[in-house]
Amino acid sequence: MTASDRRRATITDVARRAGTSKGTVSMVLNDRPGVAPATRARVVAAVQDLGFRPSGAARALSLSRADAIGLVLARVPATLRSDSFYAPFVAGLEQGVGHADCAVLLRFVADEAAEAAAYRALAEGRRVDGVVLADLRCDDPRVDLLADLGLPTVTLNRPDVPSSAPAVCHDDVGAVEQVVAHLAALGHRRTAYVGGPLRYLHARRRRDAWRRATRDHGLAPGVEVSADFTAEGGARATHELLDLRPAQRPTAVVYGNDTMAVAGTVVAQHRGLVLPRDLSVVGFDDGELSAYVRPSLTTVRTDPFAWGEQAARTLVDLVHLGPDHAAVPTDVHLDAPRLVVRDSTAPPAAHPIEETR
Amino acid sequence: MTASDRRRATITDVARRAGTSKGTVSMVLNDRPGVAPATRARVVAAVQDLGFRPSGAARALSLSRADAIGLVLARVPATLRSDSFYAPFVAGLEQGVGHADCAVLLRFVADEAAEAAAYRALAEGRRVDGVVLADLRCDDPRVDLLADLGLPTVTLNRPDVPSSAPAVCHDDVGAVEQVVAHLAALGHRRTAYVGGPLRYLHARRRRDAWRRATRDHGLAPGVEVSADFTAEGGARATHELLDLRPAQRPTAVVYGNDTMAVAGTVVAQHRGLVLPRDLSVVGFDDGELSAYVRPSLTTVRTDPFAWGEQAARTLVDLVHLGPDHAAVPTDVHLDAPRLVVRDSTAPPAAHPIEETR
DNA sequence: AGCATCGCCTGAACCGGTTCGGACGGACCG
DNA sequence: CGGTCCGTCCGAACCGGTTCAGGCGATGCT
Numbered sequence: 065m066t067a068s069d070r071r072r073a074t075i076t077d078v079a080r081r082a083g084t085s086k087g088t089v090s091m092v093l094n095d096r097p098g099v100a101p102a103t104r105a106r107v108v109a110a111v112q113d114l115g116f117r118p119s120g121a122a123r124a125l126s127l128s129r130a131d132a133i134g135l136v137l138a139r140v141p142a143t144l145r146s147d148s149f150y151a152p153f154v155a156g157l158e159q160g161v162g163h164a165d166c167a168v169l170l171r172f173v174a175d176e177a178a179e180a181a182a183y184r185a186l187a188e189g190r191r192v193d194g195v196v197l198a199d200l201r202c203d204d205p206r207v208d209l210l211a212d213l214g215l216p217t218v219t220l221n222r223p224d225v226p227s228s229a230p231a232v233c234h235d236d237v238g239a240v241e242q243v244v245a246h247l248a249a250l251g252h253r254r255t256a257y258v259g260g261p262l263r264y265l266h267a268r269r270r271r272d273a274w275r276r277a278t279r280d281h282g283l284a285p286g287v288e289v290s291a292d293f294t295a296e297g298g299a300r301a302t303h304e305l306l307d308l309r310p311a312q313r314p315t316a317v318v319y320g321n322d323t324m325a326v327a328g329t330v331v332a333q334h335r336g337l338v339l340p341r342d343l344s345v346v347g348f349d350d351g352e353l354s355a356y357v358r359p360s361l362t363t364v365r366t367d368p369f370a371w372g373e374q375a376a377r378t379l380v381d382l383v384h385l386g387p388d389h390a391a392v393p394t395d396v397h398l399d400a401p402r403l404v405v406r407d408s409t410a411p412p413a414a415h416p417i418e419e420t421r
Numbered sequence: 422m423t424a425s426d427r428r429r430a431t432i433t434d435v436a437r438r439a440g441t442s443k444g445t446v447s448m449v450l451n452d453r454p455g456v457a458p459a460t461r462a463r464v465v466a467a468v469q470d471l472g473f474r475p476s477g478a479a480r481a482l483s484l485s486r487a488d489a490i491g492l493v494l495a496r497v498p499a500t501l502r503s504d505s506f507y508a509p510f511v512a513g514l515e516q517g518v519g520h521a522d523c524a525v526l527l528r529f530v531a532d533e534a535a536e537a538a539a540y541r542a543l544a545e546g547r548r549v550d551g552v553v554l555a556d557l558r559c560d561d562p563r564v565d566l567l568a569d570l571g572l573p574t575v576t577l578n579r580p581d582v583p584s585s586a587p588a589v590c591h592d593d594v595g596a597v598e599q600v601v602a603h604l605a606a607l608g609h610r611r612t613a614y615v616g617g618p619l620r621y622l623h624a625r626r627r628r629d630a631w632r633r634a635t636r637d638h639g640l641a642p643g644v645e646v647s648a649d650f651t652a653e654g655g656a657r658a659t660h661e662l663l664d665l666r667p668a669q670r671p672t673a674v675v676y677g678n679d680t681m682a683v684a685g686t687v688v689a690q691h692r693g694l695v696l697p698r699d700l701s702v703v704g705f706d707d708g709e710l711s712a713y714v715r716p717s718l719t720t721v722r723t724d725p726f727a728w729g730e731q732a733a734r735t736l737v738d739l740v741h742l743g744p745d746h747a748a749v750p751t752d753v754h755l756d757a758p759r760l761v762v763r764d765s766t767a768p769p770a771a772h773p774i775e776e777t778r
Numbered sequence: 779a780g781c782a783t784c785g786c787c788t789g790a791a792c793c794g795g796t797t798c799g800g801a802c803g804g805a806c807c808g
Numbered sequence: 809c810g811g812t813c814c815g816t817c818c819g820a821a822c823c824g825g826t827t828c829a830g831g832c833g834a835t836g837c838t
Binding site for chain 2: 072121124128144150159165190326368369
């Protein structure tokens with residue numbers, strides 16, 4: 065009775081065994097009306113007996129649907145090691161497509177040229193019904209590319225170019241505002257920002273949000289350093305900030321992710337600063353280790369799983385709407401990320417301590 | 422000239438435009454011999470003009486190949502956040518399948534029942550040509566399930582049950598031996614081991630390797646704690662070890678991954694120990710932050726990207742061999758992981774320091 | 779000249795589903 | 809008793825490729 069000892073049953077086998085035609089079997093499988101109860105029962109029994117399951121490929125061909133959504137990520141392998149976003153995000157996608165046997169098809173590519181090619185291949189090979197567009201960049205050419213390819217798309221956050229695709233957004237601007245408000249309330253006047261590469265939209269938006277929030281709170285315009293989300297980048301940026309002469313040196317640093325923030329705290333401590341007395345540090349993302357380092361990290365808790373879930377849900381809706389549907393689906397806004405205050409932030413020391421290296 | 426304004430070209434369109442039959446076009450596309458150069462040129466031109474790309478679904482149907490490999494992971498979303506294995510591993514898979522437009526189809530499931538169902542769906546829906554089996558457990562039922570389903574399989578490490586599937590193995594036993602040799606050379610006599618859940622084969626094998634290696638080096642049989650690879654678990658296990666009375670308390674702890682190890686160092690330092698003087702710590706995996714914590718972590722550098730690459734390569738070979746091929750492919754062994762000695766290991770203090778909490 | 783050989787290409791069958799026009803038969807009605 | 813109507817089911821066409829037996833014309837050989 066194992067499945068391997070015989071060729072897999074097809075809809076024709078089921079029809080023969082049930083004494084009906086293929087068409088009828090198909091009706092039953094997609095439970096459409098117009099089949100007599102007795103016939104339906106015979107078909108169901110035959111399906112059961114034969115352990116029949118329709119072939120995805122054949123369905124895909126006749127329905128011209130792939131029952132899969134795509135995700136293309138351009139990242140160098142090295143940065144994947146510490147990526148805390150991507151895995152739960154994909155798990156969320158999975159959750160979001162629901163129990164429809166819809167799968168997530170994944171493509172990692174090395175650079176942005178390969179990225180376009182990957183999207184092309186996905187679209188033209190009809191491997192997916194739609195894609196989600198992550199890691200949006202400024203003037204992102206992929207938005208137009210996908211519109212051209214006619215591939216239903218959901219973007220992660222709203223692009224800075226016109227796009228008719230729905231966006232699933234999380235409120236990183238609000239998150240940054242919470243961070244700055246927290247620091248301002250503690251009494252900080254000079255803050256610095258260590259962000260990601262500015263060609264990424266989210267990096268730029270967070271940077272802008274930090275600029276605006278510091279100004280709104282009446283803080284001094286702070287120093288900005290653009291890093292690359294890696295621990296090494298965070299360490300280097302921190303050295304740079306601590307090398308500033310005391311009058312400019314920040315009493316609090318806001319980092320673009322927790323990896324850089326943790327590396328930053330270690331650098332600061334190694335240079336003799338006592339945290340959070342001599343320097344407050346805030347991360348972004350709430351990585352698992354962040355609660356376990358010393359001092360434990362004040363950070364913003366994002367929820368990539370929920371993000372993925374919502375993105376998938378939106379995309380599935382979009383696909384089912386069909387391409388000729390005129391109504392442009394509206395953007396979805398996730399719950400605002402929450403600031404998690406831990407031990408790495410405190411009021412600034414009254415008189416800045418000279419570092420004793 | 423955009424692709425979206427007209428229905429996508431099919432092989433029939435190409436044939437018509439080139440003035441040949443579908444069959445000939447197909448020959449050209451798969452560059453098979455028996456087509457006159459002039460005809461071939463006409464077809465190629467037509468393909469170019471129409472921007473034709475064959476439909477993956479139609480190919481899949483007539484070739485009964487899916488051009489995709491599957492990966493099913495049973496992990497709770499919470500642990501994905503800090504997972505440093507999975508993302509680079511999938512990127513490696515991607516790399517390993519090569520430029521064949523073969524994709525990686527991903528399924529995240531919550532529990533092990535859902536896992537079996539996911540494999541069934543993948544096999545019976547013919548969505549994938551083969552799967553890689555990760556996170557092997559003791560007496561893993563999936564090995565038999567996949568054999569039953571007749572789905573080409575590659576396992577990550579060799580299962581403890583009979584399996585005719587090739588395994589792609591990395592030498593974690595050798596890695597643990599290096600760790601213990603390092604600690605023994607430093608003069609440690611009492612080591613402890615904080616591993617993962619023992620139902621995972623790799624956790625058990627590393628534990629066994631540690632037992633054997635400590636015995637071989639003439640060390641005292643050490644305390645074992647089974648944790649769960651999370652920071653919290655690592656912290657708890659560390660407390661447990663440091664609560665032992667001095668005569669039993671280890672001078673060095675070997676952790677099953679870096680997350681637990683980092684959490685462990687923080688716990689130890691918080692309890693007043695000075696590292697590495699009072700306690701040596703070794704991790705496993707070389708997470709990105711491990712070089713940036715204090716003391717920087719001695720650990721074992723594994724290479725999930727290479728592992729994925731090799732697994733995909735092996736699986737693709739296996740698929741192309743065909744199901745009736747008698748020769749069982751041999752196991753592949755990756756380069757041994759390398760011990761990275763950093764600052765968290767040192768000779769034990771001559772007289773154990775009492776902790777000053 | 780007659781015939782085998784060969785290279786090139788066509789046409790139809792096939793993969794495994796979905797869809798739909800229309801055939802069939804029974805109930806209902808006038 | 810003849811005609812409608814409705815529920816049920818069949819059969820064929822179709823999705824877009826691949827494969828292969830066979831046709832056809834040109835060439836080589838005796």
